[in-house]
Structure formats: structure tokens, C-alpha cells
Amino acid sequence: MSGQRSIIEAEKLVEAKLGGVPIHHERMAVVANIYRAATAVRQHLENAVLRGGGLTWTGFVVLWVMWIWGESESRHVAEEAGISKGTLTGVIRTLESRGLVKRTRHPADGRLLLLSLTGEGEQFMRQVFPDFNAEETFVTSRLDDDACRALAGGLRQVVLQVEEHGEARRLALLDGAGPVPRRSGRRRRPTGEAG
Amino acid sequence: MSGQRSIIEAEKLVEAKLGGVPIHHERMAVVANIYRAATAVRQHLENAVLRGGGLTWTGFVVLWVMWIWGESESRHVAEEAGISKGTLTGVIRTLESRGLVKRTRHPADGRLLLLSLTGEGEQFMRQVFPDFNAEETFVTSRLDDDACRALAGGLRQVVLQVEEHGEARRLALLDGAGPVPRRSGRRRRPTGEAG
DNA sequence: CAAAAATCGTTTGAACCCAAACTATACTTC
DNA sequence: GAAGTATAGTTTGGGTTCAAACGATTTTTG
Numbered sequence: 001m002s003g004q005r006s007i008i009e010a011e012k013l014v015e016a017k018l019g020g021v022p023i024h025h026e027r028m029a030v031v032a033n034i035y036r037a038a039t040a041v042r043q044h045l046e047n048a049v050l051r052g053g054g055l056t057w058t059g060f061v062v063l064w065v066m067w068i069w070g071e072s073e074s075r076h077v078a079e080e081a082g083i084s085k086g087t088l089t090g091v092i093r094t095l096e097s098r099g100l101v102k103r104t105r106h107p108a109d110g111r112l113l114l115l116s117l118t119g120e121g122e123q124f125m126r127q128v129f130p131d132f133n134a135e136e137t138f139v140t141s142r143l144d145d146d147a148c149r150a151l152a153g154g155l156r157q158v159v160l161q162v163e164e165h166g167e168a169r170r171l172a173l174l175d176g177a178g179p180v181p182r183r184s185g186r187r188r189r190p191t192g193e194a195g
Numbered sequence: 196m197s198g199q200r201s202i203i204e205a206e207k208l209v210e211a212k213l214g215g216v217p218i219h220h221e222r223m224a225v226v227a228n229i230y231r232a233a234t235a236v237r238q239h240l241e242n243a244v245l246r247g248g249g250l251t252w253t254g255f256v257v258l259w260v261m262w263i264w265g266e267s268e269s270r271h272v273a274e275e276a277g278i279s280k281g282t283l284t285g286v287i288r289t290l291e292s293r294g295l296v297k298r299t300r301h302p303a304d305g306r307l308l309l310l311s312l313t314g315e316g317e318q319f320m321r322q323v324f325p326d327f328n329a330e331e332t333f334v335t336s337r338l339d340d341d342a343c344r345a346l347a348g349g350l351r352q353v354v355l356q357v358e359e360h361g362e363a364r365r366l367a368l369l370d371g372a373g374p375v376p377r378r379s380g381r382r383r384r385p386t387g388e389a390g
Numbered sequence: 391c392a393a394a395a396a397t398c399g400t401t402t403g404a405a406c407c408c409a410a411a412c413t414a415t416a417c418t419t420c
Numbered sequence: 421g422a423a424g425t426a427t428a429g430t431t432t433g434g435g436t437t438c439a440a441a442c443g444a445t446t447t448t449t450g
Contacts, residue, residue: 083408183435
């Protein structure tokens with residue numbers, strides 16, 4: 001990736017492209033760099049640590065959540081891992097086939113699904129997490145501890161803003177014009193009524 | 196997402212899980228928050244701005260790169276957008292079918308593919324980018340301009356570290372033990388030689 | 391100038407991704 | 421307690437994602 005230089009140049013080009021329209025460049029740079037950093041970090045960790053263990057990033061995150069929180073209801077794992085419940089179904093299927101995860105029915109509420117690590121899953125995390133953290137340390141090694149805390153704090157502000165006010169904002173933006181349906185997604189099963 | 200609280204609690208639980216093994220918590224928090232913020236920001240922008248235009252995040256980024264840089268060789272667009280060349284092929288197919296992008300053969304080098312926006316694509320970006328930037332401003336609205344610059348700067352350090360030293364690091368980690376093949380991916384076409 | 395090496399974009403396969411539709415179970419209300 | 425409502429996990433469909441394999445083309449080498 002030549003990538004970084006270009007963000008600064010790009011800002012000038014955007015200015016030229018939009019002339020009068022005022023653009024908030026620092027805000028643009030924050031969002032662009034968040035995404036760039038996320039991609040770079042994920043790719044490094046996948047290739048340096050996870051691939052050897054036959055895991056993807058998402059698989060590892062889900063495993064990590066279960067490792068830290070112990071046996072949990074499926075919906076909490078999805079929320080904590082930051083993926084949709086539909087995605088979790090597939091990820092759990094994969095992890096289960098690798099023997100790292102157990103699925104149990106909730107004894108009291110038949111709708112709920114309990115997830116937990118197998119012994120193999122526990123052992124895997126005890127082995128892999130220190131390596132994972134070593135690479136987290138590598139990717140942040142240009143920053144000292146204070147800079148890391150400041151960086152994490154700034155990012156936390158972004159997350160909190162979206163979590164606390166994002167939904168209201170989206171509703172306000174779309175206003176009357178109801179939510180645009182997704183282009184993809186399941187189709188309603190055709191009823192018997194023909195035109 | 197209840198998400199944020201848990202990161203602090205999680206650190207304590209990790210401590211307990213790993214006992215003696217020293218974990219760098221600030222580094223863990225940085226990586227976790229980068230990814231959380233990237234997911235939150237992407238989701239907000241997709242739902243607030245892009246879905247109305249029938250675009251995904253990646254589609255928008257690719258469009259943005261072509262808008263800013265003008266007609267470009269395919270490989271440069273992929274690099275600049277931060278996606279693999281294989282992914283770009285599919286994204287371009289989608290954008291082309293929406294009439295936003297043109298594909299041209301390079302006149303001198305038959306291997307190269309030139310990409311550029313159509314008039315419709317140009318118009319789309321002029322309309323949508325201000326809305327996009329308004330949401331970038333929304334998600335960062337808890338930070339003042341200086342904090343934004345500091346945040347972008349910190350993230351840039353992470354990206355640079357991975358870009359400049361990541362590959363060497365990965366090679367050093369795997370050392371003699373050659374690269375682990377991916378679980379997925381194309382299979383070698385079977386040759387006629389049978390066992 | 392033909393064989394070999396390099397480079398580009400495309401195809402492939404497994405996995406991931408979301409949201410809407412759907413099924414199953416639980417709770418509410420009359 | 422049957423009908424209606426709510427909630428949880430699964431399926432579906434269009435799409436994205438990567439890396440390796442691959443075909444087409446260009447450059448390099450002998």
C-alpha cells in the first residue's frame with residue numbers, strides 16, 4: 001500500500017472537486033484513517049497469527065468473547081462480537097465443526113441457545129491469545145502507553161456517539177421517507193394470490 | 196450495542212484468565228476500539244447515506260477513489276481502496292451494472308484495465324459526498340478539531356507501522372515454517388497423473 | 391526471436407456480512 | 421386456553437472478502 005501520502009493529496013483534490021461546498025477535512029481524515037487502520041490491523045493479525053490456527057478474524061473474535069465471558073446466550077455473543085445474529089449462526093457452525101465450541105439449549109427458555117468453549121477451544125485460546133496480543137503490541141509500537149490510551153479514548157468517543165445517537169440521527173435523516181429496503185435479502189414467500 | 200463498558204471489564208477477566216502471562220492492555224484496547232469504531236462508522240454511513248443510493252461501503256470507496264484520482268489503472272484503484280484485486284473485479288462489475296463506472300483497455304499495454312466514472316457516476320458523487328461528509332462530521336462530533344487531528348495522527352502511526360514493517364514481521368514470525376495455506380481459495384486444477 | 395519470467399485482471403471456493411423473511415417458542419390478553 | 425404479540429435463532433439472497441490458481445499479455449533472457 002502506498003496509501004498514506006495520498007490521503008493528504010486527496011483532501012486537496014476533494015477541495016477542487018467541490019469548490020464552494022465546505023468539507024470538514026479533519027473529520028474525513030478521521031473516518032478514512034479509522035477504516036484504513038482497521039483493515040491493516042486485521043490483515044496483519046490474520047496473516048501473522050490466526051491463519052496458522054485455521055481461524056478468521058471474526059471466528060477469533062467470537063471465540064474470544066466466549067472465552068472471556070464464559071457460557072453465554074447466543075444473542076449476547078453476537079452483540080459483544082459486533083456481528084448480526086444471522087452471521088453468528090454461520091460462524092458458530094464453522095467453529096463447531098472445528099470442535100472449538102459447544103451449543104446447548106437453554107433449560108428454561110426453549111428459544112435461547114447457550115454457547116460455550118470446548119476444552120479444545122479453551123486450550124486454543126490460552127495458546128493463541130498471547131501471540132495475538134504480541135501482534136497488537138507490534139502494530140501499536142510507534143505509540144507509547146499514553147498515546148495508546150489517548151487513541152483508545154478518542155475512538156471510544158466515536159463509538160459512543162454512534163451508539164447513543166446514531167439511530168435517532170438515521171431516523172431524522174430519512175424522516176418521513178421510510179427506510180430504503182436493502183437490495184439483497186430474503187424475498188417474501190409468494191402467496192397463492194395471483195394477479 | 197452495550198459494547199463499551201465491557202472492554203474495561205474484559206481486561207480484568209483476561210488478567211484472571213491468563214494469570215502470570217503479561218498482557219499489554221492499552222494495546223489490546225487500541226486494536227479493539229479501532230475495530231469497533233470502524234464497524235460502527237461503516238454501519239452508520241451505510242444506513243444513513245449509502246443505502247439510499249443503492250451502494251455498499253466498498254462500492255462507495257471505489258467510486259470515491261475514481262472520482263478523486265480520475266481515470267486510473269485497476270491495480271491502483273484496488274490499492275488505494277484497500278481491497279484485493281480479486282474483490283475489485285466483482286465491485287466494478289456491480290458498479291458497471293449501475294452505470295456509474297466505465298472500463299477501458301489500456302491502449303499500449305493489453306494487460307492493464309483503465310477505470311473511470313461515467314457522467315452519471317460523477318453526478319452521483321457530487322450529490323452524495325456532501326451528505327457523506329456530514330455524517331463523518333456527526334460521528335466525530337464529540338471531538339474538537341484538534342482532537343480529530345490527534346486521532347487521525349495516532350491511527351496513521353498504526354497504519355504506517357503495519358505498512359512499513361508488517362511483511363517483514365510476518366516473515367520473521369513464520370520463519371522457516373512456510374506460509375500456511377488458506378483454508379478457502381481456488382484449488383489447483385487436477386493434472387492427469389493419478390496415484 | 392523463441393523460451394522463460396513477470397505482471398495484470400479474472401475466476402474460484404470457503405467464509406463472512408447484513409437485513410428481511412421465516413420458524414419455533416414464550417408471554418399476554420381476553 | 422385460544423388468539424395475538426413478542427422474542428430468539430435460522431434461512432435466504434445479493435454481495436463482499438481474500439488468496440491461490442489461472443489465462444492473457446508483456447518484458448526479459450539466452
